[in-house]
Amino acid sequence: KNQVEQSPQSLIILEGKNCTLQCNYTVSPFSNLRWYKQDTGRGPVSLTIMTFSENTKSNGRYTATLDADTKQSSLHITASQLSDSASYICVVSGRSNFGNEKLTFGTGTRLTIIP
Amino acid sequence: EAQVTQNPRYLITVTGKKLTVTCSQNMNHEYMSWYRQDPGLGLRQIYYSMNVEVTDKGDVPEGYKVSRKEKRNFPLILESPSPNQTSLYFCASSPGQAYYGYTFGSGTRLTVV
Numbered sequence: 001k002n003q004v005e006q007s008p009q010s011l012i013i014l015e016g017k018n019c020t021l022q023c024n025y026t027v028s029p030f031s032n033l034r035w036y037k038q039d040t041g042r043g044p045v046s047l048t049i050m051t052f053s054e055n056t057k058s059n060g061r062y063t064a065t066l067d068a069d070t071k072q073s074s075l076h077i078t079a080s081q082l083s084d085s086a087s088y089i090c091v092v093s094g095r096s097n098f099g100n101e102k103l104t105f106g107t108g109t110r111l112t113i114i115p
Numbered sequence: 116e117a118q119v120t121q122n123p124r125y126l127i128t129v130t131g132k133k134l135t136v137t138c139s140q141n142m143n144h145e146y147m148s149w150y151r152q153d154p155g156l157g158l159r160q161i162y163y164s165m166n167v168e169v170t171d172k173g174d175v176p177e178g179y180k181v182s183r184k185e186k187r188n189f190p191l192i193l194e195s196p197s198p199n200q201t202s203l204y205f206c207a208s209s210p211g212q213a214y215y216g217y218t219f220g221s222g223t224r225l226t227v228v
Contacts, residue, residue, distance in 0.1 A: 043219030
């Protein structure tokens with residue numbers, strides 16, 4: 001069964017500090033991995049998309065890494081800001097039995113930045 | 116502005132009263148999908164559409180219907196809502212599948228009493 005597990009479930013850090021969120025997956029066959037940011041009560045917004053051959057990808061202060069061999073990804077946030085307070089969702093894309101793309105969502109890490 | 120628009124944002128209804136949640140995108144995307152989000156669970160796909168008049172079930176389709184008569188619109192229909200359909204619903208669209216980012220709507224919080 002395809003699964004995406006994220007850790008920690010929640011995290012509280014001081015403004016200006018760095019943090020790293022983890023994502024482990026068992027999706028096969030693998031197509032790509034995405035990180036989304038979701039503000040409370042809003043729709044998810046895409047941060048990065050990585051394919052099998054990409055090890056790292058940055059979007060401003062957000063850097064995602066992917067190790068397709070160990071099926072692990074991380075999202076590193078540098079110099080956190082209050083606006084980074086949100087849920088961060090790891091989404092892994094695979095192929096269904098019918099050949100179309102199928103997304104498996106993690107339950108997210110709830111990040112709170114305190115001044 | 117490129118966006119996915121859902122309406123309404125909030126809805127409280129009674130068991131059994133048919134309702135429709137609308138979804139519209141202005142990006143000429145072929146692929147559209149509906150998800151529900153419940154506490155402690157990841158987003159789960161309800162239905163998706165790969166193009167006009169092409170729809171298929173996702174992981175949790177029971178109790179829902181969809182239609183795709185036009186490329187831009189993908190309404191979600193609950194013929195006889197029940198309390199277990201109380202949830203936060205998201206519509207999303209994408210240019211196609213594989214390595215495309217999904218644009219999500221702002222969500223519809225539905226409460227069925």
